[in-house]
Amino acid sequence: MSGLDLLKRVEIFKGLNQDQLNSVRKGGQEKEYLYGNRLFAEGEDADLIWLVLDGQVDLRFDLPGRPTSEENTVFSITAAQTLGWSSFVPPFKYALSAYSATKSCKILQINKDHLLECFEKDPRMGLIFMTNVAAIASMHFDQLQESASVSPPAKVKITVHMGTCGIAAGAREVMSALVGEISRSDRQDIEVLSSGCIGQCKNEPTIAVEIAGEEPVIYQKMHPAKMRQVFKKHILGGEVQEDYTLND
Amino acid sequence: MISLDFLENVDAFSDLDDNQLTAVRECCEVAEFKRGEQIFAAGETPEYFWIVREGQVNLSWDLPDGLAMPENTITTLSQGMPFGWSSLVPPYKYRLSAHCASRSGKVIMIKKGRLIQLFEDDAQLGYKVMSKVMIVVGNRFHQLQDEVARRKGHDIINRW
Numbered sequence: 001m002s003g004l005d006l007l008k009r010v011e012i013f014k015g016l017n018q019d020q021l022n023s024v025r026k027g028g029q030e031k032e033y034l035y036g037n038r039l040f041a042e043g044e045d046a047d048l049i050w051l052v053l054d055g056q057v058d059l060r061f062d063l064p065g066r067p068t069s070e071e072n073t074v075f076s077i078t079a080a081q082t083l084g085w086s087s088f089v090p091p092f093k094y095a096l097s098a099y100s101a102t103k104s105c106k107i108l109q110i111n112k113d114h115l116l117e118c119f120e121k122d123p124r125m126g127l128i129f130m131t132n133v134a135a136i137a138s139m140h141f142d143q144l145q146e147s148a149s150v151s152p153p154a155k156v157k158i159t160v161h162m163g164t165c166g167i168a169a170g171a172r173e174v175m176s177a178l179v180g181e182i183s184r185s186d187r188q189d190i191e192v193l194s195s196g197c198i199g200q201c202k203n204e205p206t207i208a209v210e211i212a213g214e215e216p217v218i219y220q221k222m223h224p225a226k227m228r229q230v231f232k233k234h235i236l237g238g239e240v241q242e243d244y245t246l247n248d
Numbered sequence: 249m250i251s252l253d254f255l256e257n258v259d260a261f262s263d264l265d266d267n268q269l270t271a272v273r274e275c276c277e278v279a280e281f282k283r284g285e286q287i288f289a290a291g292e293t294p295e296y297f298w299i300v301r302e303g304q305v306n307l308s309w310d311l312p313d314g315l316a317m318p319e320n321t322i323t324t325l326s327q328g329m330p331f332g333w334s335s336l337v338p339p340y341k342y343r344l345s346a347h348c349a350s351r352s353g354k355v356i357m358i359k360k361g362r363l364i365q366l367f368e369d370d371a372q373l374g375y376k377v378m379s380k381v382m383i384v385v386g387n388r389f390h391q392l393q394d395e396v397a398r399r400k401g402h403d404i405i406n407r408w
Contacts, residue, residue: 061397074397088379089386095393119375126375127367134378134385135338141389144396 009080010051011136015128020118023125027114031107033100036068039107042097046086048109050098052079055105059083059096068099075140076101085133087112156190156235159208163197170223171205177224178207181231190235203246209234220246250276250301250356258299260330263376271370275362279355281348287355290345294335296357298346300325303353307331307344324349333384335360336377 007013007021016024030053033039039050042062050057060072074096077083086094119126158178162171175194182190200206203220209230210216217240219230226244233239252269255261261272278301281287287298287305298305308321322344325331334342367374 061401063401072401074393085382085386086390089383089390095390096397123375124371127371127378130375130378130382131337134336134382137382137385137389138334138337138339141385141392144389144392 006053006080007051010082011080012049012082012129012132014132016125020122020125020128023118023122024110024115027118028108028110031109033105033107035100035103035105037100037105038068039098039100040084040094042094044094046084046092046094047112049082049084049087049112049115051082051108051110052077053106053108054079055100055102057083057105057107058099058101060099062097068097070101073101075144084112085137088130088133155212156187157193157208157210158190158235159193159195159210161196161198161200161204161206161208162194163201163204165197165201166204166206169204169221173224174205174207174222174227177227178231181228185231185236187236200246206246211235218246219244250278254301254328257328258330260377260380262380264373268370268373268376271366271373272358272363275358275366277357277359279357281353281355283348283351283353285348287346287348288332288342290342292342293340294332294342295360296332297330297335297360297363298332298358299330299356300327301354301356302327303348303350305329305331305353305355306347306349308347309344321349333381336363336381337385 004018004021004025007016007024013021013024028051033055039057040046040048055078057077058070058073059075059077060068061074062068063072077098083098084094086092115129119129160166160171160175160178162175175192178192182192197204198206198218200220205222206218206220207222207227207230208216208218217234219226219241222230222244226241230241230244234241250273252266252273255269255272255276256264261269264272288294288296290309303326305325306321307323307325331346332342334340363377367377
């Protein structure tokens with residue numbers, strides 16, 4: 001596929017004629033990035049529009065002192081999509097960092113000043129471009145708002161202690177009951193882990209329930225019926241089942 | 249009569265020359281509202297692009313009974329401030345409701361169809377106005393994106 005054929009497919013250039021696409025193409029430079037390479041960093045001057053030719057780019061927020069990770073991704077951009085709208089919005093700084101998220105990622109960089117020169121010469125081209133970008137930003141706004149509103153509000157971690165002593169006391173059956181309850185609850189924000197003996201062999205099976213923002217609770221001498229009760233009353237209902245907790 | 253000086257101070261039109269401002273002025277109508285009266289409702293298909301002429305306008309989340317509650321107000325607009333950008337950007341639906349927030353208020357209404365026709369007749373005018381619209385939409389998007397990143401970052405840092 002020629003460069004122009006691809007440009008025709010790109011959402012922000014939709015409606016431009018052949019001559020206009022040609023002038024866009026003249027300001028472009030192709031580059032390739034490998035997995036994990038950073039294309040630009042949050043806070044840098046935004047002076048380029050980035051068109052993904054092949055592969056995927058993740059837009060992520062960076063956390064101080066931590067390496068980048070897929071869980072920091074706010075948006076993923078794939079072939080024929082663009083990033084770098086910040087070039088047209090004051091203060092003209094990239095709002096997020098961009099990383100190559102595929103083994104190889106091919107990009108066409110288009111200089112913002114080159115585009116602005118094109119628009120000065122041909123305002124109709126500028127009108128079409130700005131209308132397209134505003135429409136896409138508006139659509140992404142709706143998508144982001146929707147995804148943000150369905151994000152789970154809390155995280156729960158449940159650890160079943162499955163050392164030899166725990167298994168002998170029935171930890172597998174407890175785990176099975178727990179997984180069944182989670183499945184029926186349709187909750188997406190619960191993580192189940194297993195761990196070894198915690199030195200409470202006489203009180204096994206034990207489980208630890210950690211809900212973000214609350215003190216962890218350890219339950220002792222669990223069995224499937226108690227597990228189901230703890231799940232319904234504590235995990236879903238927020239009421240710690242004091243009678244079953246381990247108090248040293 | 250709306251003056252060119254007034255229109256020139258409206259952010260959306262600040263880059264237009266006098267001929268272009270005159271063309272915009274010819275599309276303007278003025279309407280009056282009283283405190284609490286609804287100018288438009290969220291979800292409606294926009295017919296007009298608006299500018300506050302006198303008084304104040306509240307943009308707010310819609311309530312099922314249509315009442316404007318102060319706690320649902322997102323922003324209060326005063327003289328010279330435009331609103332109803334959704335009339336120029338797909339999917340062409342108002343996202344917020346607008347109510348008159350002062351004892352009496354005057355708003356300038358510009359029919360969406362006439363404004364788009366102006367863009368067709370004078371692409372430079374259209375380019376200048378849509379560049380301003382892009383800034384508004386882009387800022388709104390960045391604010392939401394920042395909020396999503398802040399929440400996700402908070403979750404990651406405080407998870408365990």
